[in-house]
Amino acid sequence: MRPTIKDVAKLSGVSISTVSRVMNTPDIVSEEKRKRVEEAIRELGYSPNALARGLISKQTHTVGVLIPDISNNYASELVKGLEDAGHQTGISLIICNTDRDPERMVHYLEILKQKQVDGIVFTSEYFSEEYARIAAKHRVPLVLAATHTTAAELPTVKINDEEAGFDAVQYLVKKGHREIGMISGPKDDLVAGLPRYLGYERACRELLGQTDLEERVDYGDFRYEGGYTAMQRLYHRQPDLTAVFCASDEMALGAITFLHERGLRVPDDISILGFDNTKIAKISLPKLTTVAQPIYQIGREAMKKLNRLTAGEELIELTTYLRHRIIERDSVKSI
Amino acid sequence: MRPTIKDVAKLSGVSISTVSRVMNTPDIVSEEKRKRVEEAIRELGYSPNALARGLISKQTHTVGVLIPDISNNYASELVKGLEDAGHQTGISLIICNTDRDPERMVHYLEILKQKQVDGIVFTSEYFSEEYARIAAKHRVPLVLAATHTTAAELPTVKINDEEAGFDAVQYLVKKGHREIGMISGPKDDLVAGLPRYLGYERACRELLGQTDLEERVDYGDFRYEGGYTAMQRLYHRQPDLTAVFCASDEMALGAITFLHERGLRVPDDISILGFDNTKIAKISLPKLTTVAQPIYQIGREAMKKLNRLTAGEELIELTTYLRHRIIERDSVKSI
DNA sequence: GTGAAAGCGCTAACAA
DNA sequence: TTGTTAGCGCTTTCAC
Numbered sequence A, B: 001m002r003p004t005i006k007d008v009a010k011l012s013g014v015s016i017s018t019v020s021r022v023m024n025t026p027d028i029v030s031e032e033k034r035k036r037v038e039e040a041i042r043e044l045g046y047s048p049n050a051l052a053r054g055l056i057s058k059q060t061h062t063v064g065v066l067i068p069d070i071s072n073n074y075a076s077e078l079v080k081g082l083e084d085a086g087h088q089t090g091i092s093l094i095i096c097n098t099d100r101d102p103e104r105m106v107h108y109l110e111i112l113k114q115k116q117v118d119g120i121v122f123t124s125e126y127f128s129e130e131y132a133r134i135a136a137k138h139r140v141p142l143v144l145a146a147t148h149t150t151a152a153e154l155p156t157v158k159i160n161d162e163e164a165g166f167d168a169v170q171y172l173v174k175k176g177h178r179e180i181g182m183i184s185g186p187k188d189d190l191v192a193g194l195p196r197y198l199g200y201e202r203a204c205r206e207l208l209g210q211t212d213l214e215e216r217v218d219y220g221d222f223r224y225e226g227g228y229t230a231m232q233r234l235y236h237r238q239p240d241l242t243a244v245f246c247a248s249d250e251m252a253l254g255a256i257t258f259l260h261e262r263g264l265r266v267p268d269d270i271s272i273l274g275f276d277n278t279k280i281a282k283i284s285l286p287k288l289t290t291v292a293q294p295i296y297q298i299g300r301e302a303m304k305k306l307n308r309l310t311a312g313e314e315l316i317e318l319t320t321y322l323r324h325r326i327i328e329r330d331s332v333k334s335i
Numbered sequence C: 001g002t003g004a005a006a007g008c009g010c011t012a013a014c015a016a
Numbered sequence D: 001t002t003g004t005t006a007g008c009g010c011t012t013t014c015a016c
Helices: A005-012 A016-024 A031-044 A050-057 A073-088 A102-114 A129-138 A161-174 A194-208 A224-237 A249-261 A279-283 A295-310 B005-012 B016-024 B031-044 B050-057 B073-088 B102-114 B129-138 B161-174 B194-208 B224-237 B249-261 B279-283 B295-310
Strands: A062-067 A092-097 A119-123 A142-145 A156-158 A180-184 A217-219 A243-246 A271-276 A289-292 A319-321 A325-327 B062-067 B092-097 B119-123 B142-145 B156-158 B180-184 B217-219 B243-246 B271-276 B289-292 B319-321 B325-327
Touching (some): A005 A016, A016 A031, A062 A102, A073 A092, A092 B073, A102 A129, A142 A295, A156 A295, A161 A180, A161 A194, A161 A243, A161 A289, A180 A224, A224 A243, A249 A279, A249 B279, A279 B249, B016 B031, B062 B102, B073 B295, B092 B102, B102 B129, B161 B180, B161 B194, B161 B243, B161 B289, B161 B325, B180 B224, B224 B243, B224 B249, B243 B249
Parallel strands (some): A062 A092, A062 A119, A142 A156, A156 A319, A180 A217, A180 A243, A243 A271, A271 A289, B243 B271
Antiparallel strands (some): A289 A325, B289 B325
16 A cells, blocks of 8 residues: 555654645744654655545546547647646646547536546647537636637637738749649638638738639648649649648648659649648658748647636636648748 | 435435446346435436546556657557457556657656556567566556567567568568668567667578678668658668668658659669558558558457456466568569 | 644435 | 444644
8 A cells, every 4th residue: 555644754753744744835944853754755655545535625637638630740739738748747647539429529518527627738730519518517717729610709829821821822922923722621621721711812812813713723631642632623724823822731642743743843833832840841752841830839829728727716818829820841932 | 516425325215335336237126126226316417437436446447658759650550450440348548658768758657557457558669677676566557568578478469570570671671672671660679679780680591591781771760850860870871772771651751752862763773661550551652561560459459458357357478479460562673 | 833623525324 | 125323634723
């Protein structure tokens, strides 16, 4: 059996209250007893039982993280940001990989409730009405990271995807491009799909006076293969595009592979702009020019926001927008 | 306040023991009371407090995962395997990103002890004497995943890196290569550095009768930049190599980039063999031929092993070796 | 400054 | 089958 507070009390010849005081408010304990207790703690290798503590204090210093797919580059960088910020404030993370499965999601919410987490960070996936309903019942502080929702008024940390889409096109326009296509995420993806597309559309309209964009846009699922086939379709319809804005780095690489196989060179024959600035953007050939999300920072800020929430502080702003920026590498050229 | 077992008892007009029984051993409760209790639970939205349960049962259904860098591709895939297996058996994961910082590591071990985790999975990094000493004091079940140690007799799940190194060279030999270089990890890396190098060395000796290999080997830190500069040095010393075996996919990509910049084409002018089969291997240009570690499976098996351990079962084998295999893509050609 | 005692929410004897 | 009670390890009054 592991030593308990009783064992420490016995060994040092004081009451358990005094031991407790040494751990929580050492200043109010006489120096002599404090030393004796500290010595006993060391000797026994005692550590307090966080379950017992949590049972009383109603705090577990643990938060749940709901994430669609931890193995994905982008998600794991976000988790790292959460973890680093958590570590600094003494918060542990319980990772829940939902696989985008609502049932699994609901199950995790129940587990987290039972484990008495101090809060929950929900990431990446659109926060549906169903989730909002369940979460409301649980009355646990909740922060959205790198996603958003219209189903409730929830604290959120993210970039402004519509603006990012706009800026991406603006960048290409500045580089002299006028025939700009897009490989978008699904339009029913309210997080990284539709908003980026809308930004693209607005930029084409406001900057180039172009309106009928449908033929210049194709769709993928943010993955490599999706980018490949989208580029294939797009190229057959619109062989004269000089640049394509892709809603993810992976799709950008898929597009590049297709073009490469067709004998077209990036960026000499056609420019490709990615999105996310994942690790692969730095190590691909050519290196990807891309719209960077400060994803690690989003993680950090989300955790800080959650901390404020659990501390009962007033939030300065409900939604925090972090700045995206364009990282210039080798996949876009001036024309 | 959240409803407790008392509230349920009161509402359904039974004792708290009966409520407890409904949750744990429903069969021994009369149908009538069971129904009443279940109804009350639903009405109140009651869930049991896992802290209180854990305090008595001495089980938290939570395990700690110590990981050097969660944002890394390889690590997050491993975590996914752990998480999936954990989810199936009702185990939650507390993720601890150690940043390879011994202090942080020691701190996490203390936290996990306090939180009364049922076990710990230690991943990727070599398990040092110091860690072994601390862990031994904590008396918590511990499994190593994708790493090993000579500091203690610990349950382990991994591939056989020496054999994998051997097989990599053997594969290249079968493809007709005789002038084979290597970009190895650091030799003092006892996990993914030295063993793979030793496999390479043995294969060169046994298969090709070559012994003086020093000039043909260079070293990197498993990262892209490390692969780039290692290839640079290697190429200047040994321009006649027909194939280079890299101890990680990232280093392989770094090497390819260097060669590309020198005007050499992979695989036409020189073949490159990677290691890990990370996501980037599938989406690089050319697609990487690589030694695949079943990293997701390693995660799953490690969690299963830990479950057996905490259940007090006898382990069939201390170290479980999972099979590596070579994934043929486009970066190696026959000569 | 210190100790005794109550109690956090639950499970597990023990009686009935 | 059910209820009463002790107690898991700790914090926090409340006296002294």
